[in-house]
Amino acid sequence: MNSSQLLDHLNPPQAQAVSAPPGHQLILAGAGSGKTRVLVHRIAWLIQQQGISPHSIMAVTFTNKAAREMRARLEQLLGVNPRGLWVGTFHGLAHRLLQTHWQEAKLPQNFQILDSDDQLRLIKRIHQALNLDEKSWPARQSASYINAHKDEGCRADHVIETSDLYERTMLSVYREYEQACQTAGLVDFGELLLRSHELWLNNPVLLRHYQERFPFILVDEFQDTNTVQYAWLRVLAGQQCWVTAVGDDDQSIYGWRGAKIENIQQFDQDFPGTSTIRLEQNYRSTATILQAANGVIEHNFGRLGKTLHTEGEQGEAISLYAGFNEQDEARFIVSQIDKWIGLGNRRDSIAILYRSNAQSRVLEEALLRESVPYRIYGGHRFYDRLEIKNILAYLRLMVNRDDDAALERVINTPTRGIGGKTIDGIRLFAREQGCSLWSAAEKMITNKALSNRAASSVSSFMSLVQTLADQVESLQLHELAEKAIALTGLKEFHGKEKGEKGQARQENLDEFVSACRVYQPTSDDEDTSILVDFLASAALDAGEEQADEFEDAVQLMTLHSAKGLEFPLVFMAGVEENLFPHKMSVEDPTRLEEERRLAYVGITRAMTKLYLTYAETRRIHGKESFNSVSRFVKEIPSECLQEVRVKSTVTRPIEYNRPPARARLSDSTEGLGFSLGQRVSHPIFGEGVILHVEGSGPNAHIEINFDDAGTKRLVLQYAKLEAV
């Protein structure tokens, strides 16, 4: 492929970014402006036109999915697999470094990755050891303290001691936690980055090696980098590497996880001579949708400033629907979906986006009622399931006997008579000795420090693990997994669980064996065994692609997980104050701006048609709440919006909510002159809206939300209501 071909079909700024001479680049790429395309073409350009070896290029992404996609597109563009090129997530690359240089990083060779669930368990244990009661010192709080500090590149030793009780306690937990991880050979997500950052700082020769190896570094989704990631990057880049950062400050939605939007704002100061290129032409959405998105995001301050434009069609207006309640909202969405599919469109051209996962249920029910196939993204990852984590824990113990998190998980799973008492004893001993639980148990058995019964259970557990570990070399990965499941009795154990759960768990265990069977190692390192490699990928990679991916289904997901995707038809559900923006964010201007960026992300997912829906009444945590339409809707230029009014049924939505069973309820109120949603007045409570009616006739219970007095339940015949 020659240079003109590489630049074919690129607009001027895109071509400029792709063919720029070596140097630092900041590419501000608006939604749908061909960001990945530019990145991939840039790499191809370096290789083909500049004669740069793929070996000299590192491309960093945030998700495994993005990394895979980049690799695939590059391969397609180049016609060959670019060997030697490093493409991966920050965490994946950091892990690779630590695995290669485990000695310099002061880690055991077979260190394991601690995921957030294991992390929390470990912290709970530390709380117990420190006598912190869960009530006043929730483990979650410590977890976020630790993670936030690690994200900032701050170790316990770096924290300045204060006399503040909270700070002191958190710090002591942090210290203990670091200690526990070190003895167990465990590394959490933040630690991967922190540790590899320190690895370079402490080993100039090593750093030099990598700096010379990677004169070209490209980073995707740069707005999502946190402090350590940025520091990591700066250290690696040093003075002699060229960095290309691609990102969009308007799509920074992970601030709550430590992402620093400042990084993108500061890039050109830290990397002198940076040329900034803006990609503002959008190839995804209609002009109307873009205008709406621009209208919303303009309300944020301190933006780097971009205005998306398109040469595409004006498109249809954005529809705004006010549902009476969340059921009505869901019903409306499904009816519009039916219409769209009726026009011959595929279901997977449709996405329903929402702010919080709790919203998905009502939507699911509505889809189910109309038999519309759907798929929910997010939720539980395969490798996060209980039964899978159990078998993984056994596999981890085979690799590293000191992995305390794994041992804690399965020492009594399936139950083998090792109760809390025994485990407490082992923990205490391990603490005193500063050793892992496994070696504590070993020592206690030789010292006869355990009761006979406990000693025999513990040693049978240990020899079980040992037996399995002895076969790691000789068996295939899936054979090993199968054997482990059989020998440990996990399958029978989970099968005993009642309901369909037990069976589902057994099936998942089978699926796990198949996953092992088809597993392809990611690294071609012959040093690391396939088991070690597999365990790392189970921890770092969601195992997202599931089998049903190919089924034509409506896509449901949170706004966060929609980033990077696009759909011809998009519904944004629940655009209400206190839900979106979320009520935890409305007070704080910084967080509110992040919510607004989330709205911007949502709107720009839509290609041809966008619906915004909200509910005037919504049940949240079992309580009715009444929210007005989201401020973000009001920020959309009114000429882009069109309100959808549904016939006359609006005042009596329950009638078309669940026709046969519930219609009678509204009849019963009708006889007395009232209907759901109607405004009424009460002699004491004043004016309000009828929310719900239970029962019929004069004894019917009627729930009313009064403007001043709040929600009350009254008996109809005594309430002395008057229509307003």
Added chain:
DNA sequence: GTGGAAGTCGTTTTT
């Protein structure tokens, strides 16, 4: 060690 009752708490979650 289980199962039921009672209590709790309630965003978003690339790794």
Added chain:
DNA sequence: CGACTTCCAC
């Protein structure tokens, strides 16, 4: 409201 945890009685 409902998912999740915790605690207590068998």
